[in-house]
Amino acid sequence: MQNFLLTLAYDGTNYCGFQVQPNGRSVAQTFQDGLEAVLGCRPDIKGCSRTDAGVHALGFMLNFHADTRIPPRKLPLALNQHLPPDIRVLDARIVPEDFHARYAAHTKTYLYRIRNHPIDSPFEAAYYTRVPRRLDEARMQQAAQGFVGTHDFLALCATGSSAAAHGDTVRTITACSVTRQGDEISIEVTADGYLYNMVRILAGTLCEVGAGRLAPESIPEILASRDRSRAGPTLPAKGLFLKSVDYDL
């Protein structure tokens, strides 16, 4: 048996998330259908994270064990022929037998895309959240630095999550940046782990800063409050992309 590590990009619009769910079509299930068509078996797959319904991925990582004579470099092409166009396998390689796409991850990087314009794009409306009023990206970038470090992120956690119930809400954000290119604002966050809806709430909080409704200096205070109601709104899933996962490989 060999352990295959694959890189996927997918449009999450029509999926209930990565993980197999009782209701709705998941990316994992759809991927397994393709895998079964190519390998003739249906191995268990380990994803680097659960992504929520409607969240996209530029570099989702998963691994599975299988016996096949197909060389890794030929796997992407073979699998893509059996997957719908909204899921693409970008890369495949062999990793050590005990490698696990989730547990081996040092950090994961998410991207949140905002279109800061009064009018939607006819091309990309499924891939950003639109904020009509001008946001001040310099204020947002300043505020973003308040999230960097090891903190209790309970204030950025959707209420009712299991991590919150277990008091397991300390994470380390190693980088957080806000950049503008024309009408597009990109928020990038790298962390060792995330609470439920954490990036979407973090992005919503930065938008409050960008719109002038929160001070850039208010982030440490919001985190210290451990109070979800002090942070900004949860932005929609469609602007969120899992960008990359960092491993020692």
Added chain:
Amino acid sequence: MQNFLLTLAYDGTNYCGFQVQPNGRSVAQTFQDGLEAVLGCRPDIKGCSRTDAGVHALGFMLNFHADTRIPPRKLPLALNQHLPPDIRVLDARIVPEDFHARYAAHTKTYLYRIRNHPIDSPFEAAYYTRVPRRLDEARMQQAAQGFVGTHDFLALCATGSSAAAHGDTVRTITACSVTRQGDEISIEVTADGYLYNMVRILAGTLCEVGAGRLAPESIPEILASRDRSRAGPTLPAKGLFLKSVDYDL
């Protein structure tokens, strides 16, 4: 009556082109339906060009005469509420009474997008042509300069076009550039006018150069031949965008 000049962006995937056609749904008709809903009348509209079936636009210009108390700055929002999401009005302004979006155009700029990668993107497959084999963009950029200037472009004209039948095939390309950003190659062409399929054939010819099947120096010879069969293939419509129109305004 006031003369309104509007800027539109649209996804051409589901349209038979801009111009009203006997068969198929055109952007013009769909736009007029929206205009009628907002103004209560159905003015004649003049587009800056006919775009072919499946061609997209980032900055399509059109004008029409109408009597309305809606100020131009409020027109985009009002119209967008009555248009499908694949057509967006970006801007509206009043222009002199005799201004005509097509005849007043000095130059028009088209963009042709190529994804130079063996695997499609799950997000943008409707907005580029994919070329799996590595293209040499420096060779393409060198060849592109051979198109700049006033030339007979019959070699880049789809056979059977009316311009060709009338011997009206001289045009002036003022700029032609090839740039790469990661896996995306952009070909931009600015000209005073275009023959039928000219940009798609020009892009196809540059891809032949990028793949090493034509020499970068061969462009003047191909143009001088006035022979369609000497140029490259006509690339698909879905990679083509009308980017902008240059007026004295």
